[in-house]
Amino acid sequence: MYPITVRMEGKKVVVAGGGKVASFKIRLLLEAKADVTVVSKELCSPIRELVETSRVHWIQGTYKRSDFKDAFLIIAATDDKDINIRIEQEASEHQLVNVITDPERGNCHFPATLKQGKLLIAVSTGGASPKLAKHIRNQLQEQYNHTYEPYLEFLNECRILIKERYEAKAVRHQLLAEMLEDEYRLSLQKQEQFKERIRCETVDLR
Ligand SMILES: C[C@@]1(CC(=O)O)C2=NC(=C\c3[nH]c(c(CCC(=O)O)c3CC(=O)O)Cc3[nH]c(c(CC(=O)O)c3CCC(=O)O)/C=C3\N/C(=C\2)[C@@H](CCC(=O)O)[C@]3(C)CC(=O)O)/[C@H]1CCC(=O)O
Ligand SMILES: NC(=O)c1ccc[n+]([C@@H]2O[C@H](COP(=O)([O-])OP(=O)(O)OC[C@H]3O[C@@H](n4cnc5c(N)ncnc54)[C@H](O)[C@@H]3O)[C@@H](O)[C@H]2O)c1
Incomplete structure (x- = not known):
């Protein structure tokens, strides 16, 4: 894994699955001004609210290959491991793919992040312990505060x-x-x- 920061403004992101993990990632992607579409039969209430206020597009139903065609970033965020693997396999090698159910899958992970204006600190454990990544981020938050x-x-x-x-x-x-x-x-x-x-x-x- 190699760390880079990516300018996401206007970039098309397609998220399969409308549950809790999808919701967390979508919130950060919207802060980065990405153009987010969710593909899911049902939505959890925070995502539903984003759809109702036109901040997120919704394709209602189970995922189809064509839903991901133009995506810059694909997030396979369903609770079905096999579906997530299929999404990864059907993506083109030029697309970024994040698979939330398996650290060995996909070509990118989301780190735990801390942002204070232009300062961005990202912590990654390569899937070994997302909880430790979050813990270290929380510790750093005290030092790298609002000032x-x-x-x-x-x-x-x-x-x-x-x-x-x-x-x-x-x-x-x-x-x-x-x-x-x-x-x-x-x-x-x-x-x-x-x-x-x-x-x-x-x-x-x-
Ligand atoms: C950092 C963070 C960012 C984010 O999600 O954006 C993130 N996970 C967070 C939290 C968290 N995730 C999980 C727990 C419960 C405790 C535990 O299981 O350990 C907690 C802790 C909590 O919620 O308190 C469960 C979990 N996570 C993954 C699996 C699949 C697996 O391991 O098989 C399972 C097991 C599910 C199951 O057992 O069914 C997989 C991934 N999670 C990653 C990122 C990527 C690796 C990053 C890295 O290691 O550096 C990777 C590979 C893919 C990805 O999602 O990119 C976010 C912190 C949010 C914040 O900033 O506050
Ligand atoms: N990466 C992480 O940070 C992390 C954290 C916790 C859990 N997880 C893993 O992620 C999985 C999902 O967690 P969650 O809390 O978001 O689950 P959830 O049950 O809240 O959401 C799952 C969503 O996937 C949708 N879905 C299922 N099949 C689909 C299909 N074929 N096409 C489109 N959408 C489909 C459902 O409608 C639902 O909206 C868990 O099973 C767990 O293994 C990952």
Whole structure:
């Protein structure tokens, strides 16, 4: 397994099964602005609500091969292992396929994630213990708390300015490293002073 982050905006995701696990994954996919379709005879109430408010498309019935034709990502999320394996086998080799009933199947897993603005931490155990992945994520949540969302905005803004204004690698690295000191995360005033400094310092063109 190799970790990547994927831009899901507008990407077609087809989920087979409308139960609890499907519901959890769909919620995160909608946050990532994916275009989600569920194929299932019945839906659990959170998914039903998403269908009723037009946030998710619903193909009512048991899955058909043609339902997955144009999907970028397929999630085989029924409670029937054999059906999930068939979905995997019928997918093209160019599609991403997640099989919720067997870690050895499919070509991708969902990690346990923690998001604070632009900061994303993902924990994976390769199917050995999803519960441990969740536990480690919960532990990290205490350290990487809400203060990181505005802090990442500050780091992003300054990094863009530094890339524009400072040519010398050593100076760039020194400034990029300085911003990581905790006092900047914890003080808006320090952040403003730092921004002012990098805006006003003589541009280094060496
Ligand atoms: C991380 C997380 C993300 C997510 O689901 O998006 C996720 N599982 C989570 C929770 C969780 N899942 C299960 C339990 C009950 C305890 C237990 O069984 O251990 C709990 C804990 C709980 O709910 O508290 C049961 C379970 N899970 C899988 C099977 C099939 C099997 O192992 O055979 C069974 C057995 C079913 C049965 O016995 O019938 C399979 C997979 N689950 C994965 C991901 C992938 C591997 C990720 C990895 O190891 O890193 C993989 C391979 C496929 C996939 O789904 O991608 C999410 C945390 C959510 C969060 O963020 O809060
Ligand atoms: N990956 C994970 O994180 C994870 C976590 C817990 C459990 N599981 C496994 O996932 C399975 C599903 O869990 P759940 O809680 O979502 O079950 P669930 O019973 O809530 O949902 C199953 C859904 O699959 C649908 N379905 C069944 N056959 C279908 C078909 N042929 N075509 C389309 N839809 C079909 C059902 O209508 C239902 O909506 C469990 O049996 C368990 O083995 C995985």
